[in-house]
Amino acid sequence: MGSVQRERTPVKQGATSKTIIRVENSKKIDRRTLIQRAGKLVAAMIMIPRAARGLAIQSINSLSPAIPFISTTQNAPWQSMPIRTDGWHWDDLDVQVNLDSENRAIEGFGACFNELGWTSLQALSESDRGAVFDELFTPGKGANFKICRMPVGANDFSRKWYSYDETPDDFAMQHFSIANDLETLVPYIQTAKKYNPSIRIWASPWSPPSWMKTNKHYAEVQQGAGLPPNGLQPDQIGKEGSDLFIQEDRYFEAYAKYFGKFIDAYKQQGIDVSMVMPQNEFNSAQPFPSCTWTPEGLARFMHQLGPAMEQRHVEIFFGTYERGNRQLLDRVMADPVAKQYVKGVGMQWAGKNAVHAIRQEYPELAIYQSEQECGNGKNEWSYAGYCWNLMRHYLRNNTSGYMYWNLSLEKGGRSQWGWPQNSLVTVDVATKQYKFNYDYYVLKHVSHFVQPGAVRLESDGTFDDLLVFRNPDKSVVVILRNESNRESLVDVAINGKKTMLRLAADSLSTLLVKAEG
Numbered sequence: 001m002g003s004v005q006r007e008r009t010p011v012k013q014g015a016t017s018k019t020i021i022r023v024e025n026s027k028k029i030d031r032r033t034l035i036q037r038a039g040k041l042v043a044a045m046i047m048i049p050r051a052a053r054g055l056a057i058q059s060i061n062s063l064s065p066a067i068p069f070i071s072t073t074q075n076a077p078w079q080s081m082p083i084r085t086d087g088w089h090w091d092d093l094d095v096q097v098n099l100d101s102e103n104r105a106i107e108g109f110g111a112c113f114n115e116l117g118w119t120s121l122q123a124l125s126e127s128d129r130g131a132v133f134d135e136l137f138t139p140g141k142g143a144n145f146k147i148c149r150m151p152v153g154a155n156d157f158s159r160k161w162y163s164y165d166e167t168p169d170d171f172a173m174q175h176f177s178i179a180n181d182l183e184t185l186v187p188y189i190q191t192a193k194k195y196n197p198s199i200r201i202w203a204s205p206w207s208p209p210s211w212m213k214t215n216k217h218y219a220e221v222q223q224g225a226g227l228p229p230n231g232l233q234p235d236q237i238g239k240e241g242s243d244l245f246i247q248e249d250r251y252f253e254a255y256a257k258y259f260g261k262f263i264d265a266y267k268q269q270g271i272d273v274s275m276v277m278p279q280n281e282f283n284s285a286q287p288f289p290s291c292t293w294t295p296e297g298l299a300r301f302m303h304q305l306g307p308a309m310e311q312r313h314v315e316i317f318f319g320t321y322e323r324g325n326r327q328l329l330d331r332v333m334a335d336p337v338a339k340q341y342v343k344g345v346g347m348q349w350a351g352k353n354a355v356h357a358i359r360q361e362y363p364e365l366a367i368y369q370s371e372q373e374c375g376n377g378k379n380e381w382s383y384a385g386y387c388w389n390l391m392r393h394y395l396r397n398n399t400s401g402y403m404y405w406n407l408s409l410e411k412g413g414r415s416q417w418g419w420p421q422n423s424l425v426t427v428d429v430a431t432k433q434y435k436f437n438y439d440y441y442v443l444k445h446v447s448h449f450v451q452p453g454a455v456r457l458e459s460d461g462t463f464d465d466l467l468v469f470r471n472p473d474k475s476v477v478v479i480l481r482n483e484s485n486r487e488s489l490v491d492v493a494i495n496g497k498k499t500m501l502r503l504a505a506d507s508l509s510t511l512l513v514k515a516e517g
Helices: 031-046 115-120 126-137 185-193 249-268 294-311 327-332 349-354 355-361 381-396 439-447
Strands: 005-008 018-024 069-072 079-081 095-099 109-111 147-151 200-204 274-276 315-323 343-349 364-369 401-406 408-410 425-426 433-436 457-461 466-470 474-484 488-494 497-503 507-513
Touching: 018 355, 018 466, 069 095, 069 355, 069 439, 095 474, 115 185, 115 408, 115 425, 126 433, 147 364, 147 401, 185 327, 200 249, 249 274, 249 294, 249 488, 274 349, 294 315, 315 327, 315 349, 315 364, 327 343, 343 349, 343 355, 349 381, 355 364, 364 381, 364 433, 364 474, 381 439, 381 466, 381 474, 401 439, 439 474, 439 507, 474 488, 488 507
Parallel strands: 095 488, 109 147, 109 401, 147 200, 200 274, 274 315, 315 343, 343 364, 364 401, 408 425
Antiparallel strands: 005 018, 069 079, 069 507, 095 457, 425 433, 457 466, 466 474, 474 507, 488 497
């Protein structure tokens, strides 16, 4: 018989890694004999321990997992799973973590404080409401949130339209007031700070006071049929690529003062706002609070906003950026005065298509994923898989902050303007019960384990649907998504040592490996 050689051939995820039997013959062998001999060889190999076959780089479980790995499926969220110890299988996939690859440090994860989030949580008992805040904000316990967003005035998940100064031509801001927020947003954030006093807050407006806009209205398009009317008239409709904010110095100065008074008023309530973005989705004309700007218009405003925020030690990010066009940022950065104030960029929705180009062109800027796409209010498992793909895309492009949208909503998730959206928590007002949704567990699989200051690591191997991070304490976090409808076996190798994981079908899993020595 001729010599027999084996080679393990890696294939893409979703397929099977196969061991191919290659026979080199010195004599002619008929097809039937060849098949019989190959079959005997395969049967014999199955009985041989893996190490004896020369396929293991070190013993099984030579890594030091800090805990059994955590797995989430549609029917079983956040389950502790045993490390696999039952030997090698033909369909093994593998991951080799590159400890020498480092990317931009992670600042943290979070969501947005919206008025309807606070009102939904008021339906719960005090103990249940406390349990939700404890799970979301207590450091090291649940979601471990570190950075959260809030609106400046009304947004699409407010109780109604309002601004902090709707008195026409009040350029001195004599009638500025956050009285509305004292009922909702202020206690919402103050409660979160009881569980995590060091939480960081950033803010952006959806619309300036209506008298600062050319159409004198908070919205820019009329509502669709069957939805609550917003009162916008046909001659008040705005459009993308236009400046609906009045482009005059006295309006820029008043609006910068408006931002400053907002920062000061919240500081008096014990809430520090560390960063602002000048406009939410500046390209989008919406039936709810919105305001379109050109990049040049925003750059002109930053001539006034920049000094007002610098005086208060508040950073400015450009955004939020919801188009896949890098040149929108280029046009702002072409203004030398505006450029000096831009410390980062907030990307959301179609902005995901520009995040790679912006990271390459502006490596000095921080990038936040500023609003995860919000679903349809059904909070389905299939959408949680889409959320994972979004998170993987942004984090692989070295975003340093990642924000979900609604923390909590009533069942159905419908806004006052008629748009249903997902949330991390759903409250059933009728039964006064709550539940954490699938989207929450997807985010928790990353945010619970990845510490501020962690760096993302690269990996090689036949399994690629994953994220890997090294924490400041040198522990390594590996998050793996098995999208297939069958179980997958994955070897995870770090620094020449490995462990084996059995990933449930259609699951998300996290492995935390302790630092060595």
